[in-house]
Amino acid sequence: xxxxxxxxxxxxxxxxxxxxxxxxxxxxxxxxxxxxxxxxxxxxxxxxxxxxxxxxxxxxxxxxxxxxxxxxxxxxxxxxxxxxxxxxxxxxxxxxxxxxxxxxxxxxxxxxxxxxxxxxxxxxxxxxxxxxxxxxxxxxxxxxxxxxxxxxxxxxxxxxxxx
Amino acid sequence: xxxxxxxxxxxxxxxxxxxxxxxxxxxxxxxxxxxxxxxxxxxxxxxxxxxxxxxxxxxxxxxxxxxxxxxxxxxxxxxxxxxxxxxxxxxxxxxxxxxxxxxxxxxxxxxxxxxxxxxxxxxxxxxxxxxxxxxxxxxxxxxxxxxxxxxxxxxxxxxxxxxxxxxxxxxxxxxxxxxxxxxxxxxxxxxxxxxxxxxxxxxxxxxxxxxxxxxxxxxxxxxxxxxxxxxxxxxxxxxxxxxxxxxxxxxxxxxxxxxxxxxxxxxxxxxxxxxxxxxxxxxxxxxxxxxxxxxxxxxxxxxxxxxxxxxxxxxxxxxxxxxxxxxxxxxxxxxxxxxxxxxxxxxxxxxxxxxxxxxxxxxxxxxxxxxxxxxxxxxxxxxxxxxxxxxxxxxxxxxxxxxxxxxxxxxxxxxxxx
Numbered sequence: 001x002x003x004x005x006x007x008x009x010x011x012x013x014x015x016x017x018x019x020x021x022x023x024x025x026x027x028x029x030x031x032x033x034x035x036x037x038x039x040x041x042x043x044x045x046x047x048x049x050x051x052x053x054x055x056x057x058x059x060x061x062x063x064x065x066x067x068x069x070x071x072x073x074x075x076x077x078x079x080x081x082x083x084x085x086x087x088x089x090x091x092x093x094x095x096x097x098x099x100x101x102x103x104x105x106x107x108x109x110x111x112x113x114x115x116x117x118x119x120x121x122x123x124x125x126x127x128x129x130x131x132x133x134x135x136x137x138x139x140x141x142x143x144x145x146x147x148x149x150x151x152x153x154x155x156x157x158x159x160x161x162x163x
Numbered sequence: 164x165x166x167x168x169x170x171x172x173x174x175x176x177x178x179x180x181x182x183x184x185x186x187x188x189x190x191x192x193x194x195x196x197x198x199x200x201x202x203x204x205x206x207x208x209x210x211x212x213x214x215x216x217x218x219x220x221x222x223x224x225x226x227x228x229x230x231x232x233x234x235x236x237x238x239x240x241x242x243x244x245x246x247x248x249x250x251x252x253x254x255x256x257x258x259x260x261x262x263x264x265x266x267x268x269x270x271x272x273x274x275x276x277x278x279x280x281x282x283x284x285x286x287x288x289x290x291x292x293x294x295x296x297x298x299x300x301x302x303x304x305x306x307x308x309x310x311x312x313x314x315x316x317x318x319x320x321x322x323x324x325x326x327x328x329x330x331x332x333x334x335x336x337x338x339x340x341x342x343x344x345x346x347x348x349x350x351x352x353x354x355x356x357x358x359x360x361x362x363x364x365x366x367x368x369x370x371x372x373x374x375x376x377x378x379x380x381x382x383x384x385x386x387x388x389x390x391x392x393x394x395x396x397x398x399x400x401x402x403x404x405x406x407x408x409x410x411x412x413x414x415x416x417x418x419x420x421x422x423x424x425x426x427x428x429x430x431x432x433x434x435x436x437x438x439x440x441x442x443x444x445x446x447x448x449x450x451x452x453x454x455x456x457x458x459x460x461x462x463x464x465x466x467x468x469x470x471x472x473x474x475x476x477x478x479x480x481x482x483x484x485x486x487x488x489x490x491x492x493x494x495x496x497x498x499x500x501x502x503x504x505x506x507x508x509x510x511x512x513x514x515x516x517x518x519x520x521x522x523x524x525x526x527x528x529x530x531x532x533x534x535x536x537x538x539x540x541x542x543x544x545x546x547x548x549x550x551x552x553x554x555x556x557x558x559x560x561x562x563x564x565x566x567x568x569x570x571x572x573x574x575x576x577x578x579x580x581x
Contacts (some may be wrong), residue, residue: 010349010430014538018256018545019517024199024229027236030194038545058350061381062538064285066203085381087354088285092301139186150211159315160308161186 002050002078004126006041006111009056013089015039016068017061023067031067032074049076053118054109056082060089069093079117081106081124081133092141095149101133105161165408167321168386169356172296175402183344185319193221193279194308196211197264198237199228199517200283200301201244207306214310216251223255223273224248225264227512228284231522232259234292238558261368262485262511265289265375267451269367272488276389276399281308286453286535288382291357291374292367294389300380318425319383322347326414328419333570335463337533337553338457339416340376341424345434346414353381356482360409363390368459375454379431379535384507423568426551428537437556445550447530448524448561449542450474450506451482451514455533457553458483464558465492465500467572473505474564479557480522481506482514506561518542524549531560553571 004006019025021034028034036043051060053072060068070079071093079099083106099119109126110117116125122135136144137143141161146152152160164182166174176189198202198406201224208214216222216382224244232238248256257267260322268272274280276294281287283305288381300314303405308314324343330336348441357377362370370387377385386527423437431487450456461483473479483489489511492498502508509515515522516534516554524530532542537549549565559569 012536014173014464014540018540019199019519020523022519022544024200024240025234025236028240038540054204056355061349062285062536064283064287064301065200066303069287070263079431084353085351087381088301088349091304095301096305107435109421141365150307153307153311154212158309159188159313161315162188 001054001107001115001116003048004053004104004109004111004113005051005053006109006117007055007059008052010058010061011055013060013065013068014062017065017071019063022065030074031071037100042124047075047077050078052078052115053080054106055080056106057084059085061086064088067094069096069098073098094143095121097144099144103131105131109151135138167356167410169296169319169321169384169387170279170409171403172226173316175277177555181318183318185318186315187237187318188313188315188540189222189279190312191281191308191314191316193223193274194281194305195223195225195264195268196283196305197228198230198241198244202240204283204306205243205247208300208309212306212310216253217312219252221312222253223257223268225257226259227263227268228517229519230259230510230512232489237455244365259325260486260510260512262450262488263453263456265371266457266484266488269293269371270485272528276397277403281314283304285378286375288378288385289371289375289379289453291385292370292387293393294386295405296384298384299422316565317354319354319357320386321356322352323358323410323412324369324414324416326359326418328417330418330421333423333555334421335553336365336372336553339418339441340373340420341389341426341434341551342416343414344376344380344432347380349379349430350381350425351418354376355382357382357385358413359387359427359555362387365383365390365391366459367396368457371457372454376535388405393454403443423553423556425556426537428548428550429539431537432550437552437566440550443529443550443566445477445531445560445566446528447479447522447524448557449515449530449532449534450479450554450557451484451526454517454535456482456484458487458488458497460493460533460554461488461492461497461501463554465497465557467569468504468506468562469500471562472503475559477561477564479506479561480509480515482509482521483511492509515542531557531566533557
């Protein structure tokens, strides 16, 4: 069982990890401790590996900072399910191998709920229902399987969609 | 099927005809990194990819985000970045004071229309100002581009914005960008290419403002066809000049109808007329950034500030976008006007826009910034408030001590008619 951490729309990268807490500014190796440090301080203290973020529209808007999704990977986040994702965040999360799903039913999920994410079956199961997820395309699955796009690239010396 | 401008550039890069939705692997003409992200890129390149820079001529590195260094962590990181550049034979390292990456890339003519340009900074859409496919990416993507010379891209759909008419006095490119944000929303161009039309007369500086701000509506790239001043300053290849599918406009804007606008925190698309915010008192006015820190922006502010004094209790911080902008502002008298009015000046670079140095905001403070983001905590305390506006609104605000429409000041300057 995973806990749902519910967020609204337009969660920007300054909320996920403020620029002042960048590894560049602090030399801190443990990025996870800064996840939502100002926007939601209890997150980093209480989040457990496999937990899920469920959010509204345009999750991750703003900066190109890969350390935002990296902080979420560092705490072992299981997946992010949002109505939509901002472009660079989506790409960074994909590159890091963090599962992301777009879904239009996220308003029905409550903060603190227990949920089970079935990645293979492409569904989220909660006490009050089962919600379908769109299965990711092969390109995305390939990166997830390899761990990250950098792992893939080092191994095959090319991108997953290159002939 | 005809190509949009974005499809045309990606088709040329990929060596085959591609359309929106397809994935391509394309050679990268230039991949730049900034000081705040370069240490991560270097770490991925060396320790995870176990690779070196494949072509140092296609790499540029900028120390602009925290320049000069604000603490030991940033100083140490900058030492490592300089050492890396030397080891890899990267000659294009632009150090403290040279300026904001997006301005210097264009000043130094490191890129040309039709090229594929990646940046480790989200505002790399700025290169669309000269008709280059500029887009922001994270550390992993830049590291792979440095190692291989290639990147993968999904060909974006295009959102077309067509302008007609001319800006009225006191109104400019930033107002147009804020109008667009209000019209389509901060995610209105998510994953898409924004393509502007009808702006052939627009100077380069204003194109940079517009292209930069397309990031704030979620765009992957913000393209302005390389006409007018850009056509004279840069070399557009023949294939780029050929007709493309400029299609139906998704948004039409009558420039004559635009008025000075302000984005109310914490969202770029929460936009109202400057004149409606006269009850908002401000502590700090920040004039600078990749969005609005160019000579034209400083001149616009100086024209309003000349012979006047900034209101008591307001700090006005001016950070020229580059050393070239600073030198020009010195030689044409712009800087003297700004300083005489009570403004102060910071080292060319990103300045306080990212809340790390040179003017971090405290709880309860209110800032009018010519930058691009007003997220909570962007410039410091999450309890500070950031209003985004043009250089003209910023200057009028500095004089009034509250958010102000610059047009009444301009009207005072007009010669009396007999």
